Amino acid sequence: MTLHPPTILVMLLLGYAMLGLQLAIVRRRLLEEEALRRWSWGNSLLMLGHLMLLARVVVPLPVSVIAGNGLILLGECAYVTALQHFIEDRPMPRWVRRLCLACVLAMVPMALFDTPTRVFIASLLTPLPALWGVWLVWRARHRIERSLWPVGAGMALIAAALLARGAHAALHPHYYADPTLPHGLQAALLVTSFVALLGAGFGFVLACTERATRSLERLASHDHLTGALNRQPAELMLDNALQRARRERTTVAYVLLDLDRFKSVNDRHGHVFGDEVLRRFAHTVAARLRASDVFSRCGGEEFALVLPDSDAAGALGVLDELRRACAAMGLMTDDGRPFTITFSAGVALSPAGSVGAGTLYREADRALYEAKHGGRDRAVLAQPAAAASA
Numbered sequence: 429m430t431l432h433p434p435t436i437l438v439m440l441l442l443g444y445a446m447l448g449l450q451l452a453i454v455r456r457r458l459l460e461e462e463a464l465r466r467w468s469w470g471n472s473l474l475m476l477g478h479l480m481l482l483a484r485v486v487v488p489l490p491v492s493v494i495a496g497n498g499l500i501l502l503g504e505c506a507y508v509t510a511l512q513h514f515i516e517d518r519p520m521p522r523w524v525r526r527l528c529l530a531c532v533l534a535m536v537p538m539a540l541f542d543t544p545t546r547v548f549i550a551s552l553l554t555p556l557p558a559l560w561g562v563w564l565v566w567r568a569r570h571r572i573e574r575s576l577w578p579v580g581a582g583m584a585l586i587a588a589a590l591l592a593r594g595a596h597a598a599l600h601p602h603y604y605a606d607p608t609l610p611h612g613l614q615a616a617l618l619v620t621s622f623v624a625l626l627g628a629g630f631g632f633v634l635a636c637t638e639r640a641t642r643s644l645e646r647l648a649s650h651d652h653l654t655g656a657l658n659r660q661p662a663e664l665m666l667d668n669a670l671q672r673a674r675r676e677r678t679t680v681a682y683v684l685l686d687l688d689r690f691k692s693v694n695d696r697h698g699h700v701f702g703d704e705v706l707r708r709f710a711h712t713v714a715a716r717l718r719a720s721d722v723f724s725r726c727g728g729e730e731f732a733l734v735l736p737d738s739d740a741a742g743a744l745g746v747l748d749e750l751r752r753a754c755a756a757m758g759l760m761t762d763d764g765r766p767f768t769i770t771f772s773a774g775v776a777l778s779p780a781g782s783v784g785a786g787t788l789y790r791e792a793d794r795a796l797y798e799a800k801h802g803g804r805d806r807a808v809l810a811q812p813a814a815a816a817s818a
């Protein structure tokens with residue numbers, strides 16, 4: 429295979445223009461975040477770099493090639509800083525930034541060398557930022573969006589192709605004597621690295637949209653203050669739990685939790701402190717539940733629990749544990765005094781899913797009312813006929 433570099437460069441420029449357009453749309457429509465801004469910068473630098481390589485017809489060869497490669501490397505560094513922001517939400521470590529800058533500056537004196545030596549040195553420097561990108565994706569592989577995997581793979585491909593090109597240039601320098609006509613393996617490696625860079629760009633846009641969609645979904649289904657589920661998705665999950673209980677002949681416990689005298693918390697310590705109490709309470713409860721349990725905020729300082737496969741003893745046991753955890757929350761008021769909050773609970777049971785969601789809610793609400801009127805800081809178990817104090 430012999431490459432006609434201007435044709436390849438024009439095709440790559442078209443690819444970067446399309447990616448630039450996509451980045452602009454995503455930034456405008458979905459979110460304007462730092463990582464996307466940096467990736468757009470990287471894309472512009474890569475376009476400039478490729479334009480510079482294309483300008484070798486009018487600009488003397490060492491200048492166009494070195495400026496082009498320098499800009500491409502700078503663009504690659506911008507891609508990797510964007511990746512760092514996206515994955516870790518903080519800038520790149522200073523030593524990595526310095527290394528990137530050193531690699532870009534090291535491109536300048538390369539005008540002094542012949543083409544095979546230039547290719548060899550450039551092929552050793554250019555993969556370094558990409559390798560950092562691969563390391564970032566690999567390190568965060570268990571928590572990142574799936575669509576970021578192709579970005580990591582693209583960066584790995586860039587590094588591998590460039591390193592292979594460097595090794596090839598060292599072993600067969602005569603292939604690299606005429607840079608205007610790359611052919612054979614070096615042509616394939618060059619195209620692979622450029623296309624992988626472009627592919628990583630499209631992968632990053634996908635990862636950004638995936639993250640934005642996920643956070644919109646979370647905003648719709650979860651309470652913003654406490655992170656607990658909102659009422660509507662929780663009702664769907666209660667229906668599912670009841671259906672499963674009917675199939676498996678198990679009992680579902682439904683619990684309404686209400687913080688005691690919460691109005692006076694707001695009145696005495698202010699709404700900001702009240703919000704903090706709600707947040708800490710929700711985190712304390714959520715941390716002690718099983719994966720199959722459902723925790724939601726009904727509104728104000730009232731929450732609900734769906735405990736599948738839990739009878740009365742199981743549900744009251746969970747509430748006892750929550751009561752102890754609540755007492756040990758370690759909240760402090762603004763004036764440095766320890767603060768504790770209690771809650772009242774009403775528990776209703778649906779043996780084998782025989783009691784529907786509406787009835788469960790009414791029974792739990794009645795039991796909660798009894799708990800409040802019985803002195804608060806307690807749980808009351810609703811019986812279809814009578815309520816028993818726990």
Ligand SMILES: Nc1nc2c(ncn2[C@@H]2O[C@H](COP(=O)(O)OP(=O)(O)OP(=O)(O)O)[C@@H](O)[C@H]2O)c(=O)[nH]1
Nearest residue numbers: 686687688689690691692694699702703728729800
């Ligand atoms: N800080 C804060 N307060 C809230 C929020 N939602 C509701 N509240 C307050 O919660 C208080 C609930 O008060 P009440 O319904 O009278 O109940 P209570 O004072 O907890 O009394 P009992 O339930 O009878 O123990 C009200 O003052 C609401 O303004 C919220 O998101 N943040």
